Amino acid sequence: MSDGFLQIASTLTSIARGFHSRGWLVGTSGNLSAVVDREPLRLAVTPSGVDKGEFSPAQVLLTDEQSRVVSDHLAKPSDESPLHVRIVKEHGAGAVIHTHSIWNTILSDRHAGDGGLGIEGYEMLKGLQGVKTHQHREWLPIIENSQDMLALAESISDTLGKNKDAHGILLRGHGLYSWGRDLLQAKRHVEILEFLLEVLGRSILINGN
Numbered sequence: 001m002s003d004g005f006l007q008i009a010s011t012l013t014s015i016a017r018g019f020h021s022r023g024w025l026v027g028t029s030g031n032l033s034a035v036v037d038r039e040p041l042r043l044a045v046t047p048s049g050v051d052k053g054e055f056s057p058a059q060v061l062l063t064d065e066q067s068r069v070v071s072d073h074l075a076k077p078s079d080e081s082p083l084h085v086r087i088v089k090e091h092g093a094g095a096v097i098h099t100h101s102i103w104n105t106i107l108s109d110r111h112a113g114d115g116g117l118g119i120e121g122y123e124m125l126k127g128l129q130g131v132k133t134h135q136h137r138e139w140l141p142i143i144e145n146s147q148d149m150l151a152l153a154e155s156i157s158d159t160l161g162k163n164k165d166a167h168g169i170l171l172r173g174h175g176l177y178s179w180g181r182d183l184l185q186a187k188r189h190v191e192i193l194e195f196l197l198e199v200l201g202r203s204i205l206i207n208g209n
């Protein structure tokens with residue numbers, strides 16, 4: 001394995017363990033990936049069905065554009081790997097992180113009828129790449145969930161094509177996808193979006209709207 005892959009695997013593991021401890025990747029849910037090479041495309045990806053709280057760098061898989069494992073592992077990549085590939089290829093992301101938090105699950109269902117969720121007026125929005133003011137309105141598109149990964153990949157591709165400035169996308173009753181130029185930026189975006197979703201959710205509880 002290259003030094004680049006080993007470094008990425010180490011960073012990916014520490015983010016996965018940290019997010020697990022925050023309750024965003026419980027019960028083997030969620031997945032993470034990062035670009036190792038663009039030509040040909042090689043992604044470091046979490047395997048399917050592993051406990052992110054016990055995750056280690058040696059478990060990180062190297063996969064190709066068709067989400068086939070090209071490293072010396074017997075494990076399967078996450079079922080949602082094709083979605084990561086689409087976001088990397090079509091949205092220029094260098095890393096993609098998918099979380100299953102309580103608040104992203106609740107709010108992605110609550111606002112699905114609106115096609116998305118608008119967030120504005122919060123200082124924390126400035127943690128999103130390119131956002132300079134709390135007055136920014138961030139639109140988090142919401143798409144219907146599906147167990148058909150190819151259909152879901154098409155839906156994500158179509159939605160991102162219409163929302164080129166989005167920093168994340170919600171799958172209804174399922175979770176959040178966010179991304180960045182690298183793992184650290186993707187981590188920051190997930191932290192910001194999860195914070196804002198929790199603010200919205202708790203505000204609804206307090207204010208009742």
Ligand SMILES: [Zn+2]
Nearest residue numbers: 030080098175
């Ligand atoms: Zn998921």
